[in-house]
Amino acid sequence: MQRNEQLAQLQQTSKWDFIIIGGGASGLGIAVDAASRGYKTLLLESHDFAKGTSSRSTKLVHGGVRYLANGDVALVREALRERGRLAKNAAHLFKNQSFIIPNYKFKDCVMYRVGLGLYDLLSGNLSLGRTENISKSEAKKRLPTLKDTGLRTGTVYQDGQFDDARLAINMAQTVVEHGGVVINHAKVTALHKTEAGKIDGVTFFDELNQQEHLVFGTAIINATGVFMNDILSMDHGSQKKFVVPSQGIHLVLDQSFLPSNDALMIPKTSDGRVLFAVPWHNVLVVGTTDTLIENPSYEPIPLEQEINFILDTAAQYLTQKPTRDDVKAVFAGQRPLAAPEKEGQSTKEVSRSHKVLTDATSGLITITGGKWTTYRQMAEDTVEEALKLHSELDKKACITVNLPIHGNIPAEKVNLQDHLYVYGSDIPKLQELMTSHPEYAEKLHPRLEHTVAEVIWAVRHEMAQTVEDVLARRVRLLFLDARAAIDSATKVAAIMAQELNKDEVWQQQQVAQFLEVAKHYLLVDYQPQP
Numbered sequence: 001m002q003r004n005e006q007l008a009q010l011q012q013t014s015k016w017d018f019i020i021i022g023g024g025a026s027g028l029g030i031a032v033d034a035a036s037r038g039y040k041t042l043l044l045e046s047h048d049f050a051k052g053t054s055s056r057s058t059k060l061v062h063g064g065v066r067y068l069a070n071g072d073v074a075l076v077r078e079a080l081r082e083r084g085r086l087a088k089n090a091a092h093l094f095k096n097q098s099f100i101i102p103n104y105k106f107k108d109c110v111m112y113r114v115g116l117g118l119y120d121l122l123s124g125n126l127s128l129g130r131t132e133n134i135s136k137s138e139a140k141k142r143l144p145t146l147k148d149t150g151l152r153t154g155t156v157y158q159d160g161q162f163d164d165a166r167l168a169i170n171m172a173q174t175v176v177e178h179g180g181v182v183i184n185h186a187k188v189t190a191l192h193k194t195e196a197g198k199i200d201g202v203t204f205f206d207e208l209n210q211q212e213h214l215v216f217g218t219a220i221i222n223a224t225g226v227f228m229n230d231i232l233s234m235d236h237g238s239q240k241k242f243v244v245p246s247q248g249i250h251l252v253l254d255q256s257f258l259p260s261n262d263a264l265m266i267p268k269t270s271d272g273r274v275l276f277a278v279p280w281h282n283v284l285v286v287g288t289t290d291t292l293i294e295n296p297s298y299e300p301i302p303l304e305q306e307i308n309f310i311l312d313t314a315a316q317y318l319t320q321k322p323t324r325d326d327v328k329a330v331f332a333g334q335r336p337l338a339a340p341e342k343e344g345q346s347t348k349e350v351s352r353s354h355k356v357l358t359d360a361t362s363g364l365i366t367i368t369g370g371k372w373t374t375y376r377q378m379a380e381d382t383v384e385e386a387l388k389l390h391s392e393l394d395k396k397a398c399i400t401v402n403l404p405i406h407g408n409i410p411a412e413k414v415n416l417q418d419h420l421y422v423y424g425s426d427i428p429k430l431q432e433l434m435t436s437h438p439e440y441a442e443k444l445h446p447r448l449e450h451t452v453a454e455v456i457w458a459v460r461h462e463m464a465q466t467v468e469d470v471l472a473r474r475v476r477l478l479f480l481d482a483r484a485a486i487d488s489a490t491k492v493a494a495i496m497a498q499e500l501n502k503d504e505v506w507q508q509q510q511v512a513q514f515l516e517v518a519k520h521y522l523l524v525d526y527q528p529q530p
Contacts, residue, residue, distance in 0.1 A: 001176045001463050007206070009181050016042045016217035017393055018386070019202055021188045021231055024054035025164075026354075026367050027223035028171040028182075029379035035180030036403055037383070037396040042215060043175060044204050046187035048469045050168035052298060053225055054372065055473050056333025058250065058288055059280050061086055061094065061160030061373050065267070066274050068119055075353045077122045079373045083160050084126025086376070090167055090405040092414055092424025096128045097161040097278065099265040100143055102317070103153045109133060112155040112267065119157065128158035142262050145319045156262075161278065164372060165473040166422045169462050173406035184463055186213075191220070191234045191364070199235065199362045208465060218393055219386040222366040225336040226296035235364050242357065243368050245295070245334040249302040250287030251310050252329040252480065253322050258284050269313050277314065281419070283328060283480050286314055293334060300332035301520055324523040329482040331521060336368055354378045356385045363389060376400050419449040423457075430457055444491060445484040450475045455492055459499040467493050467514040482521035487529045489514045 018034040020027045023045025035041040045051070063080035064072075087094045103109040116131035132155075139154030140146060172182045185207040192201035192214060201216035222231040226245040233239060258264060263278040277286045289306040307330065315321040354370030365386050370378045380398045387395055407424030420427050433453045434441040440453035458464035458474035470492055472478040477485035493507040493514075515528070 001173050001182070001461055003183065003208075003463050003465065006176070006181050006183050006463075007209075010042070010183070010213070010215070013040055013042070013181075014216065016040045016215065018042070018219045018221060018383075019044070019215060019217035020221045020223055021202065022221075022223035022225060022227075023049040023168070023172070023182065023184060024052055024223070024225050025050070025168065025372050025375040026225065026370060026378055026382075027221070028168055028175065029375035030221055030223055030367070030382050031175040031180055031182065032171050032178070032403070032405075033376075033379040033383045033398060033400050035175045035178035036399050038179075039393070039396070041175065041178075041180035042217065043172075043180065043182045044186045044188055044202070045182070045184045046207075047298060048184045048466070048473060049172050049182070049463075050165045050473055052227075053333040053335060054168055055165035055479075056248075056250070056331050057164045057372050058248075058276055059161055059164060059278065059285060060097075060276070061162050063119060063122065063159070063373070064371075065116070065119065065157075065265070068115060068122075069267075072353070073122070075374075076119070078353075078377060079371070080119070080123040081126060082374050082377055083128075084123065085401060086162070086373070087126075087128075087160060087411070089376075089400075089403060090162070090170065090408055091411040092407050092409050093162045093167050093170070093405075093422060094411070095161040095416060097159055097263055098129075098261070099157055099159055099263045099276075100134070100139060101155040101157075101265050101267055102139060102143075102146060102151055103155060104150045106152060108267075109153045109155065116155060116157045128160065131155065131157040143258065143260050143264055145258055146264065147317055147319055160373075161263075161280065162372075163281070163422050163476065165476065167372075167405070169474065170406040170424075172463070173461075174403075177406060182463075184469075185465055188231070191231075191362075192216070193362065197361055199364055219390045220364055221382060221386065222364055223382075226334045228336065228366055228368060232364075232366065235359060235362050242366065243336045245293045246337050247291045247293045247300055247303070247306070247332055247334050248288035249306045249310065249330060249332040250285050251307070251314075251322070251327050252331075253284045253286060253314075253326055254328060255279060255282060255284050257314075257318055257320055257322055257326070264317065266313065266317060269309075271309070275310070275313050277318075281476065281480055286310055286322075296334055299517055299520060300334050302330050302332045306332075307523065327523045329479055329521045330523055331479055335371075354381070356382050358385055358389050360389075365389065426457070426461075430454065433457065444475070444477070444488045445481075447481060447484050448477065450477060452495055455495045456499060459496055464496070465500075467496065467510040468517055470496065471514065472517075478518060478521055482518055483526050483529075485521075486515060486518050486526060489518070489528065 017039035020043040031043040190203040266275040357366040
């Protein structure tokens with residue numbers, strides 16, 4: 001998957017069946033669906049794949065225990081079904097994760113056992129394992145740093161975990177393998193319309209080559225998440241908000257705060273939300289929050305109240321109180337929630353189910369709401385809606401239910417102890433790269449396992465164009481250990497410059513741009529270490 005090849009292919013197609021705006025979970029899912037059906041598919045992403053919300057999730061593939069508590073059984077059933085499909089289609093990225101709920105009241109013990117029994121039931125033959133109650137001593141053994149004052153029992157249930165940005169990259173590769181074209185750093189600046197007012201193309205600006213392109217297509221899909229209002233206003237000038245951005249932040253701590261393979265789930269915090277502390281790539285991810293935000297941003301800044309809420313809540317349940325200095329990384333994402341019907345309704349009351357909006361006049365199709373777990377169903381629904389609206393496209397059946405995503409290998413062959421596991425079927429090629437060039441096996445940072453080979457792989461095969469593309473979304477250093485990412489930026493820029501044939505000035509600009517982004521991923525000031 002190389003950008004110059006994708007741009008060359010762009011020139012060879014005069015009209016696309018599908019033009020998808022947005023390269024997050026929704027857009028990439030739609031592109032996989034359309035391309036795998038055999039439609040001429042083009043996806044345009046203004047920044048990098050999964051640059052926005054889609055790289056900033058809690059890393060869970062789940063039915064949503066909270067949605068079940070809210071009575072949203074249909075959404076939970078759909079999500080659990082899709083969780084099972086993802087476990088088969090992208091097994092190299094999927095982990096069966098056990099969660100422990102600490103029970104401090106007898107009624108909680110009964111309530112969670114019954115509720116999660118229903119959760120298991122709804123997952124049917126795609127269940128990841130049965131819910132069970134465990135004793136206080138067993139809960140303490142499995143979560144050694146859990147405060148046990150007043151603890152009665154624990155409830156254990158199973159859910160899925162994944163690497164969101166890695167899945168996004170693999171989905172982009174899957175689109176290309178099915179004949180589609182995906183281009184990152186390509187910002188749509190205008191919609192092109194016929195005299196009758198139908199959208200028949202888009203203008204986009206190639207940010208890297210500083211070139212403008214006009215491309216024509218039949219079905220134009222707006223899958224821009226929290227930025228969808230921008231595309232909608234390009235269509236009809238209205239400033240009506242169809243989505244409200246809800247911000248959620250996560251703090252990344254050392255695993256010593258919860259040295260366990262099990263995750264901790266707090267079902268009801270002081271403000272009625274759920275809090276997770278989940279092991280992920282040898283760190284502990286703690287979150288999340290749910291805060292209504294006025295304006296969407298590509299680099300959302302965590303609010304002080306959100307940071308303090310997570311630190312304070314974690315301190316209530318863990319024997320070691322985390323401080324700002326303990327935070328290895330903090331990241332914020334903004335969920336594209338369908339705007340509440342009623343004035344003043346809070347975002348935690350807005351359903352996470354998705355909606356497909358169609359404009360009969362212009363033909364624009366917009367996907368809103370939803371979550372990573374249900375991306376495949378969202379994509380199928382969107383393509384089906386597009387085919388209804390654009391009858392000139394031949395009807396072809398969806399094949400994504402059993403479609404392997406690039407990198408997929410049988411679950412039993414996934415070795416979670418090897419940090420390269422996220423590459424799945426590409427692992428032998430990465431190993432070969434390091435064998436033939438021993439210098440490529442050098443670590444990017446002494447604290448972490450990631451190697452020079454992964455940077456080279458990201459540039460050659462995963463369309464990484466900037467230092468941020470690599471450190472945030474190809475090897476995830478920025479999300480795992482922001483200090484290590486800052487220390488590695490100069491080295492990564494030099495490796496990329498050699499691969500992309502860039503000069504010293506480019507390297508300096510890339511490092512400066514990355515450091516400007518990275519400083520918001522730490523809660524204390526930090527200067528790069530030589």
